[in-house]
Amino acid sequence: MRLDIIKRSFILTGIFISFFFIVSSIAPAGTIDLFTSEKGDIKISGGTAHIPVMKDAAKQIMEHNRDIRISIAGGGSGVGIKQVGEGLVDIGNSGRKPTDDEIQKYGLKLFQWAIDGVGVIVNPQNPVKALSKTQLSEIFAGKTTVWKALGGPDKLINVYTRDNSSGTREVFWEKALDKGEITDKANVVVSNGAMKTAVANDPYGIGYVSVGHMDNSTAPVILDGAEPTIDNVKNGSYKIARGLFSNTKGEPKGLVKKFIDFLFSPEGQQIAAKNGFIPVK
Amino acid sequence: MKERFIEIFIKSFAWLSGLLLLSAAFVIIGFLLVKGVPTLSLSLIFGDTSPADALLLRRQVLTGLFPAMAGTCLLVLLSVGLATPVGLAAGIYLAEYSRGNLKSFFSLFYDILAGVPSIVIGLFGFSLAISLHHYVKEIYPCLLISALALAFLVLPYLIRTTQFAMESIPSETRLTAPALGATKLQNIAYVLFPRSLPGIASGVILAIGRCAEDTAVIMLTGVVAAAGIPGSLLSAYEALPFYIYYISSQYRDAYELQTGYGAAVILLIICACLFLAAFYLKNQLMDRMLYRQ
Amino acid sequence: MTENKSNEIKIKTVNLSFYYNRLHVLKDISVEFPERSISAIVGPSGQGKSTFLMIFNRLWETIPDARMEGEAFIRLKNKWVNIYDRSISLPELRRSAGMVFQTPNPLPMSIFKNISFPLKLSGVIEKQAVDEKVEFALKQAFLWEEVKDRLSDDARSLSGGQQQRLCIARALTLDPEILLLDEPTSFLDAGSGQIIEDLLLSLKESCTILLISHYMDQIRRIADRVMELSGDTSNNS
């Protein structure tokens, strides 16, 4: 009786799994020439600013060739670099340039396929729409604690920040705060998407996000006279800019190389542009 | 007079706390249903793929909940499949073979394992995967690792339910087969185990529920935001509870938020069904069904 | 009382004592039972009558904290064996010494499966042999006529008396040499009890029967010998 049940559950699991293998091995014709008759998995993780582009690219590829599976995880730039370095994923994205140490240690190959900015956002209801760098530093250091001091409502400022693995945080910290302090009372969110959501839901919140992720659910803050828009990043008047990197361990091969090539292809670059980034080509 | 005051105070406190709890529960579930039920539709699950194509895996579902539901399903099957044989065997050992100090030693260990926070089990699974990765390049945090970690999580529950179900068999039944010349193993296989099946089955179903709802373990061991239906045991995968968590903090637009509510309602329905099934099994004398010739 | 023609000793105990934890229930009992007879065991409750029966199929060993001293012998296949010897196979001993309990305890399966259960345990699987055995045992237990058309029914759908006869039939499938009966009629009505008594009388030709009973009239009707277990002595009359 007992054995029967165990056996049955094993067989069931087995059938279920082999079902997937069998079904997934019948090859169809793809329409993106690059990926025709390819099959296999690509694992991507890291930078969360990249996720919309990665998702759209993956969707296009997988729609045309369902033998290719692309899994996308977040985690932040630091995680992406480490995971690709340790060989846990095929592509590790980062919203900052990997350090020389990292490149050397892991033998990373860097591919910068777009340029992005990092901008400060507040809730659209908030009347404070422009700040100076000094004001910004004081807010993030926890020295300015009420909006009233900046011409806003008499409410406490809720600062949102990212965890240390974030490339967006790194760039923001370096270029906007000049490596100044970020208060430890700040709420910590896990991705660019989560930052946007948090500030969109909090009338008194302030945070920073990839320019590509900005939309009308949050309001951009003009920093020292420059508005964080993609045009201003392009023409250089908004200074807090960075590259979006996809990194591989060593020279990419096979399917992974094709994926990287796809990012640089007209289709791929168009996806980047559509998601609010500046294509490199 | 004082007695009477105390009496009234305690009575109203009890009613207050009972009603507070009930109304909080109804607000939570009601809120979810009001927001979530209108979103339920085939396109929520299958996106723009036709359901038949999706179910037969002819086309991948790229915008619906189907990959997350399939991921959760596979995960549950695998982890319960892994944990059940071991859990039942260990439970049988505890109930029928071990005595005295050995028994309390084992049960202490299982109690501790049951108390270990799920995130710690997830961390264990994650470090296991990374350590193994140094030797076997194919192993990453993946479906298999998640299933293993979840199996660790539910193992103590399975062991304990099996043990209690076997131990609660009355001694007349326990002696019947030995009096007819059954060996210990025969007694277990033909009488004791079948008799405790309803109890064990409800334990297994509750374990399924735990695997289906857990988020902390899988967060560290291989679940990702987008993966499609896993191609093998060593692929990353999606799961419903993680999807709900992910959407709650980083939905991109109103539509994605809607899918989050939809996913929450679906998960709630799945868990409620599992729970009712376990409840039904516990209360029904299932042996009638099982023993008919 | 009627004595049987051949009256060889079948079962004997030597200086038998029994303890539950520190409770001394059986004290230094040495007793003999002749074969092909019904021996009744009587005495006030709590004096270890049931325990005494379980000595002979060693079923007490499943009870925690129980302990036995002394020896017990049974003449199995005409050879005296010390049933507490290490070489004894427990399942085999229990197959030669069938036991029936106070409450009928059919297993939750069909009538047929109940009767054939001991055969399954001892590895008899040949369909025809099983069928024959089941029929024979049911006939022996006066139950065949009542159940032959509903062998696949749940055994628990039978009446109390039928269930008890089923249990006796189940014990008989393995041709036991000894039958241990623990108040088999106490939960039955007079009519059902009567049938069981007749059944026991007919079985005594093939088995040695030890019977615990509270009913003096029942003992008078069917028992060949009576053994009394009381406070601190056992009287064998």
Added chain:
Amino acid sequence: MKRECFAETGFLGAAVLSASLTALILIFMLFLGFPLFRGGCFFTLLTTPWNPDKGLFGIYPMLAGTLSIVFLSLCWAFPLSLGASALISVIAPTGFAKFCKKTVQMLTGIPTVIYGFVGVFLLVPFIREMFASGSGMSILSASLMLSMVISPTMILIFTDTFESIPASYSAAADALGASPVQKLLYVILPYSRQGIFAGLILSVGRAMGDTLIALMLAGNAVAVPGSILDSARTLTAHIALVIAADFDSIEFKTIFAAGLVLYVFTTSLILLVRIIGGMGMKNR
């Protein structure tokens, strides 16, 4: 006989395998967190703040966050559960009591992530508007939701204890003309003291082990919280947030310290429950 032996070995094997997992998890934590133990660094970690920019990797704020959220959630959940169990076992009419108990049993089956999800969209905005201070992601929100998560189990443990009181005690109280409330006060509660305590401790363990509620609702700030409206981070949420992929960085090692602290805490709680249980046996 061979089969018997084989089977017993198999069952024993399964039992040993399962038990060894308990030890294996501890060994893993110790082994991977081992470099921290050298030079007493481990204990420094428990008392220093977290600020990787300045090279500080202490988990003291998370420890404080965990303790404050657990404590506060018990402050809500314990009286609530005690009251609700009294209602179910003693005070409410049978029909309503049954309904309550069924509902509570159903509540234990609701996934934690669903509580978290509803918390994000219902409780957090409510708290933010209500107190007009902070983002609403706070110890208060997390502890309120967490108390909803742990209450059902606590109630079930309490009602089981209440209902396990010997019928003779209950009958004696009834015969003396005690009202239900008097019976509760003078017979049931004193008799159930140990059961209540055990239920409380088990709930501490559950509250401490929960990841999602705190991760989703507490805001995850790395400061030591100063008020219940402050954002805070628990040890469990810390593990979920800092997870990375290398064994080298100090951040990564410190999450094993966090894991170890959680393991040790929950294990001591289990041991405590056992000791209480053992005492209960002797007293009865």
